[in-house]
Amino acid sequence: MAESLNAKVAALFNEPGCDKNAAKDEKARKKGCSKPLQPGAAAGGCAFDGAKIALQPITDVVHLVHGPLACEGNGWDNRHAASSGPVLYRLGATTDITETDIVMGNGEKRLYRALREIIDRYAPPAIFVYSTCVTALIGDDIDAVCRHATEKFATPCIPINAPGFVGSKNLGNKLAGEALLDHVIGTREPATSTPTDINILGEYNLSGELWQVKPLLEKLGIRMSACITGDARYHEVASAHRARVNMMVCSTALINMARKMEERWGIPYFEGSFYGISDMSDALRNIARLLVARGAAADLLTRTEALIEEEEKRAWSRLEPYRARLAGKRVLLYTGGVKSWSIVSALQEMGMVIVSTSVRKSTDNDKQKVKDLMGGDAHMVDSIPPREMYAQLRRGDADILLSGGRTQFVALKARTPWLDINQERHHAFAGYDGMVTLVRELDASLSNPVWADVRRLAPWEEEEGETDFDDEGVQALMPIA
Known part of the structure; x- marks a missing residue:
């Protein structure tokens, strides 16, 4: 697991889609984007924290932290990522590893029992399992435990290998994206598919922001196949590979996901913003333009311009005072x-x-x-x-x-x-x-x-x-x- 994690981290530091990395020489790229943190140090913004905040808005799964209680206490619900339905993501779940477990080597056993208990009690569509500094250092193989539990209980158990000491919160965001690519996206086919399906990457529905954008897309007949990860459902993310266009809201976090989805499934992406009137309008235009290029009806462009004119006029009249x-x-x-x-x-x-x-x-x-x-x-x-x-x-x-x-x-x-x-x-x-x-x-x-x-x-x-x-x-x- 350690070798696999090291290889994945090295690959992320050499991300072709990152202009900053591309401008570095080979030696500088190997050093990574930030100084690795000390194991167990309360430095804040560690890789575990980054992975947790990127994935926790998937609302219908249980997020299980394999580590000491303090790791879950620090990372639980640290964003106001709102849900329109399930609230299982707000469950604070941890294996609560103690010193005795470390000495006696009980970590993997505790993890397996925790997975079994969660499935028996909540029957979630999936469980996300996060490694932490302690469990990574003592060598707990969460990949093997998750594989066995998935086969035994017929419930996907997804390993998230992002212990805090490997790097910064931003690196944790990217490792979370890698976990989705490796274990989730592409594992399920959508019930329906339309020429106007899109994904939004790097939007976490903070304070319900996604709900201010989604109605505009619906007015245009654009269907949001998956938001990764704001107000998301596991099955939506699993079938996100059938979308026609990806809009990337935060390139710092998920540029690796956008690039690999384009390589694997041919989904073009662009970076945009929902903040501000002109940026919101540009985002709608770019979505419509790419969808038409992928086979959507040509009148989508005309309808988009009409909606933009209507919404901008209404917004400016409210802003004028x-x-x-x-x-x-x-x-x-x-x-x-x-x-x-x-x-x-x-x-x-x-x-x-x-x-x-x-x-x-x-x-x-x-x-x-x-x-x-x-x-x-x-x-x-x-x-x-x-x-x-x-x-x-x-x-x-x-x-x-x-x-x-x-x-x-x-x-x-x-x-x-x-x-x-x-x-x-x-x-x-x-x-x-x-x-x-x-x-x-x-x-x-x-x-x-x-x-x-x-x-x-x-x-x-x-x-x-x-x-x-x-x-x-x-x-x-x-x-x-």
């Missing part, structure tokens, strides 16, 4: 991946100014799109230390911070509005309706009267002419206005 208040507002965008450029496009449509955007997890293609949108790379940043981010916000370089939950307290300490746009968010920002929601939330945060109150000096501070000091007693860069 916010334009005057948001135009010229400065935004510090601290995210990564596809959102490094897709959110930029959405905000620019409202006349907002992007101070800088993070490209920590972005591909070269993502970075090029940022340059095209913002006129060069001057606004692209990698990681910003919290102290530096705090200084920027205190200076007033930006009117609002858009980021994930990890940096919200930097903004709050700097007494600056903040809006969550990462995976923990509670609002859906995709599609035309999602753009309206995003703008409404931006306006609500920026116009909240609490910011004027928290920036105001207390009466005794005004009398004494005091300025603001940070928590460590270091004078801040500017007085509070």
Whole structure:
């Protein structure tokens, strides 16, 4: 299993579809995309975490973590990936390996018993089994156990070999895609097939975002064969090889899957975004164009343009009241991946100014799109230390911070509005309706009267002419206005 995993990791680091890897020499490619993590270290964002978050939105299967209890506790339900039906994916299942199991070599036995118990109790269409640092290091062969359990219980048991120490969360995303290609996709034929079947790759239905896009496709008669993996069902993913077109939402995570599906089953793919009005419209156009090229009725293009015109008109009429208040507002965008450029496009449509955007997890293609949108790379940043981010916000370089939950307290300490746009968010920002929601939330945060109150000096501070000091007693860069 170790040799197989090493070979798979090496192949992923040499992914032909990744422009960044293709530009490296052979020695640099062998090093991989990131420094491997130390086994058992609480580094966050490990390969196990990446595999789990990529596959957990498959809602009707049980996700079984073969490892210590803490691994499942850390990775369970860490995204608001919504389901329109089954909720089995929210079951926290683990073999709960202990020190005694490690010493006595009981890991594989515990795994087999766990598989049997899950099948007896829940009868899922499949079980996904995740290896972790501990079980990979002690040599538990989850492939062999899963093979035996699949034959014994007539239920697919899918091994996900992505222990945390092999690399980053992004590598875990890719290993999850490899597991689907090796064990799931192509193992079942769809009940029906149409000339307008598509797959969407790298969309996880966070806060129900997929449900803002799916009705638009249905209006055009386009059938979503499978979303990999948002609000997905196991049988949909298993028959995804019969789709006519793949739309890739996040190339950083699943470029290997898109490329191999094109090689094996001849499914063309393109990269697009559902964020922002123009990007949503372009996504619909590209889907229609590729479907017509694959044999769909030619009038699909005309109907797509008519729907785009109708939806854009409706969206802009709802956005117009916010334009005057948001135009010229400065935004510090601290995210990564596809959102490094897709959110930029959405905000620019409202006349907002992007101070800088993070490209920590972005591909070269993502970075090029940022340059095209913002006129060069001057606004692209990698990681910003919290102290530096705090200084920027205190200076007033930006009117609002858009980021994930990890940096919200930097903004709050700097007494600056903040809006969550990462995976923990509670609002859906995709599609035309999602753009309206995003703008409404931006306006609500920026116009909240609490910011004027928290920036105001207390009466005794005004009398004494005091300025603001940070928590460590270091004078801040500017007085509070």
